[in-house]
Each structure stands twice: as C-alpha cells, then as structure tokens.
Amino acid sequence: MIRRRAETQQPTEDTELLRTLAGVCRRAAAGDLEARLPAIGDSPAAIEARSAVNALLDVTDAFVRESGAALSAAAEGRFHRRFLTRGMLGSFRHAASTIGAANDAMQASAVRVAESDRARLALADQLESAVLTVSEQVATAATEMGASANGLSDFAREAVAGAERGLTTVGSLRTASDQIRNAVDLINQVASQTRLLALNATIEAARAGEAGRGFSVVAGEVKVLANETSESSDEIIGQVATVQSAAADAIEVLESVTESIREMSRLVTGIAAAVDGSHDSGNAGLSQLAEVLRGEVSRFVTTVRAS
Amino acid sequence: MERTFGDDEIIVSKTDLRGLFTYANDVFLRTSALTEDETVGQPHNIIRHPDMPRAVFKLLWDTLKRREELFAYVVNLAADGAHYWVLAHVTPSFDGAGTVVGYHSSRRRPERRAVDAAAALYAELRAAEQRGPGGSGGQAGLDASWKLLHERLGGRSYDEFVWDLTNGGGR
Incomplete structure (x- = not known):
C-alpha cells in the first residue's frame, strides 16, 4: 500500500513508519513485551526489517518469561525446571547458562x-534414645538404691536398739557386782567379829584350864x-573388780559401736533423701531428676526436629 | 511428512484470552505453512493435530487458569498436511497490573528420544479417548484418558515427565 503511493509522498510515509517503529520500541522499553511491529511494507527490506525487530522482541520476551520462571521454580525447590538454552544465542545464551549454573548451585x-x-x-533420635536409656537405668538404679537404703536404715535402727539393750544388760551386771561387793563386805565384818570371838573364847578357855x-x-x-x-572374800572382791572393769570396757565399746551405727544411719538417711527426694527441703530425688532430664531432652529434641 | 526447524530458532505465537492468534513469528508461519493473514484472528486449533490427546490440552488450560506456566511436548499440524513436534513453553501474559491479557507460546525443537516417548504416551491416550461413548469428543473418553495419563506418569506430575525427557535428552 505504501509502495503504491507517489514518490513525492515518501517522506511523510517514512515519518509514519518511523513513528510506528518508535512506538513499538518505546512500549517494549517500558516493559510491554506484548508489543510487535505490524506489517510495514511488502518489499523484501521491509519484511526483513519487521522480522528482525520482532525476532529481537521474541527472544527478549522468551528470555524474560524463562528467567523469572526458572528462578521461581528454583526458589520453590523444583530444580528439574531448567532454563532451556536452546533457541537462545550469544549473550542471551550466556545469561541463560549463568542462571542454569546458579540453579545448580x-x-x-x-x-x-x-x-x-x-x-x-x-x-x-540418637540423643533421645540415649537419654531414654540412661533415665530408665537411673530410675531402676534409684529404685534399687532406695530399697537398699531403707533396708540399711532398718538394720541400723535394730543394731542401735540391740546395742542399747546390751548397755542395759552390762549396766545391771555392774549393779549386781556392787551388791555382791556389799554382801562380801558384810561377810568380812562377820568374819572379823568371829575372829575376835574366837580370840576371846581361846583366852576364856585358857583361863578355865584343863576343863577348857x-x-x-x-x-x-x-x-x-x-x-x-x-x-575367800578378798578373792571374790578381786573377781568382782575384774567383772566391773570388764563391764566398763564393754560399756565403752558398746557406746562407740552405737555412735558409729547412728552415724551410719544418718548417712544412709542422706542417701535415701538424695535417691527418693526430700519432702522437707523440696529436693527432687534421682528418679524425678531422671524424669526431668528426659522431659527437657524431649522438649529440646522436639525443637530441633521442628527447626 | 514430518517437518523440523532449527536448533537456534524459536516458534513464537500469542493468543488473546479466547485463544485467537494475535501474533505469529516468521518461524511459526514457515513451519505451519500459513500466511500471517491466514493465522492472526484465527483460533489456535487451526494447527491442532488429531494425534494430540484432549487430556493434554485439558492439562494446559487447567494450568494456565492457575496463572502458571506449562512445558509440553506437542505435535502440530501444518496447513500443507505436514506435522512438526515442539517442546512448547506456554505462559500467561500479564499487563503491568498483573492481569492476564493473553497467552504466549515459545516452542523449541525437541530431541528425537523425547518425541518418541511422548508419541507413545499420546497414542495410548488417544486410543482411550476414542473408545468411550461419543467417540473422541465424549466426556467419558476424556475421563478415561485423564485417568490413564496419571497412571502412566506413575506418581510424577506431567511437568516432571516433560523435564525428565528434556533433561535426559540434552538441552
């Protein structure tokens, strides 16, 4: 159509054509990649010019669509969606390869x-399993230790009671010794009196002469x-003294043993409190501590798994 | 007769929201044996090949309606009776405000290996579509074909199927 017009009209027609071309390029430059150059003439040069402009727009359009979509896909973890370099030439291909390399990275x-x-x-998983095993073992050990400690406590109480009974027995032995000593003193007095009577009787018998x-x-x-x-009395006194001395030794030993057992009992009570927990001080026992540890680790592991 | 085009070429066309061509580049016109006047304003199905399953077009339109891109292996029919396979990248075109104003297709030359795999799958789907009551246009045939497509993909998406073929066959 343009070609059929007279030669003198040519400058106006060129201006019109250039305006169309500028309009399409401006639209594309402003980011409207839908813009394409319409037919501008039937001459081979006009067809080639239009084809060239539109080829530029086509490859730019394709590149923009591809690059955005390829990067979105990578951001979403769909790494199989590549930037296809086929059909892209020169700098377009180079940039497509760069995006592909970034995608690979x-x-x-x-x-x-x-x-x-x-x-x-x-x-x-490993931590949880290990802590679970440890806390179960600690709980089992704590139960056993608690039972042992209670058994030891009972045993200590019985030993102290036995030792106290022994002290009483030895104490009554001392009392009995004292009573024996008193009885022997009395016998000694009687013997002394008897000796005096025997002396007097000997004197009186001498005075009576042959008749006495x-x-x-x-x-x-x-x-x-x-x-x-x-x-005999002196001998008994000596033996009583021996018995009394032995009783005193026995009392000393029994008191020392009793004190040792009481100390042991206090230690065992401490162990029992550590194992079972103490209501007075509010300390948690071993079993509770193992349970707390397990709870804390479980919370930690849950956080680790969620993050 | 099968036609091919150059490794460095891209077949480009644009349609409006109804699927009517608004633009076709010279590679499109040459490969489809059409002139610009025969193309612009015409519906997209003027190049539709009878070997293309309806299930794939359903997938295409479902995807575009979600404003997403689709890669698909497609066989097209040229006006002179020849056919040509493409790896099509179909995307919605957005204006500056993000509204979809049309659709755009950039098509590249596919690898033979990928074409063979796609052709085998499509032949099965077409057979399923034609078996249903009402022939290839019936809803039952489309449903059967759609079901078969997902069976054949075996848990993959169609997108993954296409990319397995594309990445495996070289870019």
Whole structure:
C-alpha cells in the first residue's frame, strides 16, 4: 500500500513508519513485551526489517518469561525446571547458562541443607534414645538404691536398739557386782567379829584350864574358818573388780559401736533423701531428676526436629 | 511428512484470552505453512493435530487458569498436511497490573528420544479417548484418558515427565 503511493509522498510515509517503529520500541522499553511491529511494507527490506525487530522482541520476551520462571521454580525447590538454552544465542545464551549454573548451585546447597537436616534429625533420635536409656537405668538404679537404703536404715535402727539393750544388760551386771561387793563386805565384818570371838573364847578357855582345853580347840578351828572366809572374800572382791572393769570396757565399746551405727544411719538417711527426694527441703530425688532430664531432652529434641 | 526447524530458532505465537492468534513469528508461519493473514484472528486449533490427546490440552488450560506456566511436548499440524513436534513453553501474559491479557507460546525443537516417548504416551491416550461413548469428543473418553495419563506418569506430575525427557535428552 505504501509502495503504491507517489514518490513525492515518501517522506511523510517514512515519518509514519518511523513513528510506528518508535512506538513499538518505546512500549517494549517500558516493559510491554506484548508489543510487535505490524506489517510495514511488502518489499523484501521491509519484511526483513519487521522480522528482525520482532525476532529481537521474541527472544527478549522468551528470555524474560524463562528467567523469572526458572528462578521461581528454583526458589520453590523444583530444580528439574531448567532454563532451556536452546533457541537462545550469544549473550542471551550466556545469561541463560549463568542462571542454569546458579540453579545448580542452589540445588547443591538445597541437597546439603537436606543432608544436614537428616543428620540433625538422626542426632536428635540418637540423643533421645540415649537419654531414654540412661533415665530408665537411673530410675531402676534409684529404685534399687532406695530399697537398699531403707533396708540399711532398718538394720541400723535394730543394731542401735540391740546395742542399747546390751548397755542395759552390762549396766545391771555392774549393779549386781556392787551388791555382791556389799554382801562380801558384810561377810568380812562377820568374819572379823568371829575372829575376835574366837580370840576371846581361846583366852576364856585358857583361863578355865584343863576343863577348857576342848573348847580351846574349837575356838582355834573357828578362827581358822574366819580367816578362810576373809581370804575367800578378798578373792571374790578381786573377781568382782575384774567383772566391773570388764563391764566398763564393754560399756565403752558398746557406746562407740552405737555412735558409729547412728552415724551410719544418718548417712544412709542422706542417701535415701538424695535417691527418693526430700519432702522437707523440696529436693527432687534421682528418679524425678531422671524424669526431668528426659522431659527437657524431649522438649529440646522436639525443637530441633521442628527447626 | 514430518517437518523440523532449527536448533537456534524459536516458534513464537500469542493468543488473546479466547485463544485467537494475535501474533505469529516468521518461524511459526514457515513451519505451519500459513500466511500471517491466514493465522492472526484465527483460533489456535487451526494447527491442532488429531494425534494430540484432549487430556493434554485439558492439562494446559487447567494450568494456565492457575496463572502458571506449562512445558509440553506437542505435535502440530501444518496447513500443507505436514506435522512438526515442539517442546512448547506456554505462559500467561500479564499487563503491568498483573492481569492476564493473553497467552504466549515459545516452542523449541525437541530431541528425537523425547518425541518418541511422548508419541507413545499420546497414542495410548488417544486410543482411550476414542473408545468411550461419543467417540473422541465424549466426556467419558476424556475421563478415561485423564485417568490413564496419571497412571502412566506413575506418581510424577506431567511437568516432571516433560523435564525428565528434556533433561535426559540434552538441552
């Protein structure tokens, strides 16, 4: 149509054509890649010019659509969606390859992140399992220790009671010794009196002369008996002293043993409190501590898994 | 007769929202054996080949309605009876305000290996479409074809199927 017009009209027509071309390029420059150059003539030059402009717009349009979509896909983890370099030439191809390389790098880093996630989850599983095992073992040990401590406490109480009964027994032995000593003192006094009586009887028998001779023999025998009684009493006193000394030693030993057992009982009570927990001080026992540890680790592991 | 085009070429066309051509580049016109006047203003299905399953076009329109891109292996029919395979990248065109104003297709020359795999799948789908009551246009045939497509993809999306073929066959 343009070609059929007269030669003199040419400058106006060129102006019109250039305006159309400028309009399309301006639209494209402003980001409207829908713009394409309409037919501008039937001459081979006009057809080629239009084809060239539209080819530029086509490749730019395709590049913009591809690059945005390829990067969005990579951001969403759809790494299989590549930037197709086929049909892209020169700088377009180079840029497409660069985006492809970035895509590869993102994929590699996503793989690494996934691997580290897997490792972290495996670690969380291992930690949880280990803590579970430990806390179960601690709970079992605590139960056994608690039972042992209670048994020891009972045993200590019984031992202290037994030792106290022993002290009482030894104490009554001392009392009995004292009573024996009193009885022996009394016997000694009687023997002493008897010796005096025997002496007087000997004197009286001598004064009676021949008539008192038989009585003198009896008085001598009585004196011998009194002396023997005194000797036996001294022996008893000695033995009583030995018994009393032994009783005192026994008391000392028993008191020392009792104190040791009481100390042991206090220690065992401390162990029982550590194992079972103490209501007075509000301390948690081993079993509770193991449960708290398990709870804390479970919370930690849950956080690790979620992050 | 099968026609091909250059490795460095891109077949480009644009349609409006109704699927009527608003633009076709010279590679499109040459490959389709059409003139610009025979193309612009005409519906997109003037190049539709009878071997193309309806299930793939359903997937195409479902995807575009979600404002997403689709890569698809497509066989087109030229006006002179020849056919040509393309790896089509179909995208919605947005204006500055983000409104969809039309659709755009950039098509590249596919690898033979990918074409063979796509052709085998499409032949099965077309057979399923033709078996249903009402023939290839019936809803039952489309449903059967749609179901078969997903069976054949075996848990992959069609997108993944296309990219497996594309990445495996070289770019």
